[in-house]
Amino acid sequence: MSSQSQGRGTQGRPPLSPQHRASRPYANGPQARTGEQAQLAEPRPKPLGDKCNPLCPFFRCAQNALRITTAHYRGRPVKVAICSLVGDRCVGPQCRFAYCEKRAMLPDGRCAFAVEGRSKPMKSFEEELQEEMQGFKVRGVKNLDEL
Secondary structure: OOOOOOOOOOOOOOOOOHHHHHHOOOOOOOOOOOHHHHHHOOOOOOOEOOEOOOOOOOEEEOOOOEEEEEEEEOOEEEEEEEEOOOOEEOOHHHOOOEEEOOOOEOOOOEEHHHHHHOOOOOOOHHHHHHHHHHHHHHHOOOOHHHO
C-alpha cells in the first residue's frame, strides 16, 4: 500500500488532528489569522488619485449590474469592473446608478476619503490678520483708525 492510501500526509506523517492544529499558532503559515483578527480587518477605500474607483470594496451599483472580472493585459491578470447593463466597462462615478456604501462619493466623482487626507493646513488667526493688514497697506491705507 502507498503512504497516501493509509491516510498519511505526503511526507509519511499522519495528518494533524484539529486539537493539534489549534495548539500550533502558525499551523496554516505565518500569516494565518484567528477568527477575531480576520473580523477586525476592515476593507479600506481604494480611490484612483482622488477619484472614486469601481474596484473599491465600497463602490456599489443601484441596479446590481457591477461585475468584477479578470482580464489579461500583457500577460498579467488585471481586475476589471464590467457593467452587465451595457456589457462594457463600468464608467464609475459618472454612472447615474453608482453610489458609495460609506457615502464618501462626492457629487463631482471624487472620494471623500482621498480628499480628506490632502486637506490644507489651517493658518492661525494671527497669520490671517497679518495678511489682511498687508492687504490694507498695499491699497494705500496708512492708518487703520481712519476706517
